[in-house]
Amino acid sequence: MTRSATHSTTGRVQPRSYSDWPSALFLSSVLINTILISICTNPWFLAPLMLLQGLLLTGCQEAKHLCAHGTFIGNRNVSDAIGTACAALVGQNFFAFRYFHLAHHPVPCTEADPEGPLYARSWRTRWIWLLAPLEVPWVAWHLTRTGWSMVPRAKRARRNAAFVWWVVFALSIAVGLRHAPRTVAVAYLIPLALSAWFDFILTQAEHYGVAIAPASCRRPQGSIANDIALPFGLGWVLLHRSLHRTHHCEPALRWFEVARRIETDPTAAPIGYIAFVRRWLTDGPRLWLTDRGSRANANVPIRAQSGRRT
Ligand SMILES: [Zn+2]
Numbered sequence: 001m002t003r004s005a006t007h008s009t010t011g012r013v014q015p016r017s018y019s020d021w022p023s024a025l026f027l028s029s030v031l032i033n034t035i036l037i038s039i040c041t042n043p044w045f046l047a048p049l050m051l052l053q054g055l056l057l058t059g060c061q062e063a064k065h066l067c068a069h070g071t072f073i074g075n076r077n078v079s080d081a082i083g084t085a086c087a088a089l090v091g092q093n094f095f096a097f098r099y100f101h102l103a104h105h106p107v108p109c110t111e112a113d114p115e116g117p118l119y120a121r122s123w124r125t126r127w128i129w130l131l132a133p134l135e136v137p138w139v140a141w142h143l144t145r146t147g148w149s150m151v152p153r154a155k156r157a158r159r160n161a162a163f164v165w166w167v168v169f170a171l172s173i174a175v176g177l178r179h180a181p182r183t184v185a186v187a188y189l190i191p192l193a194l195s196a197w198f199d200f201i202l203t204q205a206e207h208y209g210v211a212i213a214p215a216s217c218r219r220p221q222g223s224i225a226n227d228i229a230l231p232f233g234l235g236w237v238l239l240h241r242s243l244h245r246t247h248h249c250e251p252a253l254r255w256f257e258v259a260r261r262i263e264t265d266p267t268a269a270p271i272g273y274i275a276f277v278r279r280w281l282t283d284g285p286r287l288w289l290t291d292r293g294s295r296a297n298a299n300v301p302i303r304a305q306s307g308r309r310t
């Protein structure tokens with residue numbers, strides 16, 4: 001059995017020994033850019049720094065996702081700590097997200113996919129793109145509420161610790177808004193809104209246009225997910241977050257290996273970001289529909305996956 005086949009049904013991988021420097025470089029970039037924004041007073045420099053911060057925050061969301069799979073950083077405890085911090089940036093509990101997401105991997109676009117209730121409740125209007133920043137806390141609430149009970153008993157202390165960290169982070173933002181509102185706004189809140197608008201399309205694209213199948217249905221992972229090609233090397237800033245099809249096929253890949261893998265995959269057919277935006281504006285938001293166009297069931301697994309190594 002190949003490495004990819006071994007992991008394609010669980011999405012949870014055991015990292016091999018490898019260099020962590022690309023991930024460390026990304027985290028350093030986030031730190032440096034945050035410091036630069038904090039001390040910058042020239043609006044001509046501040047604007048591009050805030051735009052970059054928005055992209056880096058999108059990359060932080062991908063870092064959280066990679067930490068859930070254990071492929072961002074080799075050390076498990078460091079990986080969980082980074083995942084916890086990155087999840088808190090968008091109001092999520094990392095461990096709830098991890099088990100929510102691992103439940104998605106083997107059953108994407110089926111009635112057993114825990115993402116179902118999110119898309120089943122989606123508004124049909126394209127105007128929801130404008131509301132993307134408001135969707136951040138809504139998605140955080142849904143993910144955390146659904147994934148909370150999916151965390152195995154042995155990991156619940158870490159889940160609860162991540163909740164404490166979430167509270168500490170939220171209080172820090174509140175204190176920051178009181179004493180240094182400009183810094184919090186330009187380094188976090190405004191870039192977070194920019195990130196939400198940009199990332200909204202990427203999350204819509206992940207399984208866009210795929211009909212929802214019965215829970216027992218299994219289709220090739222490569223046939224039910226999309227890769228989005230980003231311009232100007234943006235993929236490296238976003239840790240190749242947009243290559244969701246390749247990720248589903250080989251969740252064990254390190255993020256910096258994904259771009260090379262897609263070049264050697266004859267079945268890959270990435271869609272340009274702008275081309276997908278045009279398609280989305282024509283066809284509308286992703287909904288939870290069967291191949292007949294009727295509303296599909298959206299069930300959520302609630303049992304903790306206690307037998308899986310985490
Ligand atoms: Zn994943």
Ligand SMILES: [Zn+2]
Nearest residue numbers: 108206244248
């Ligand atoms: Zn997916």
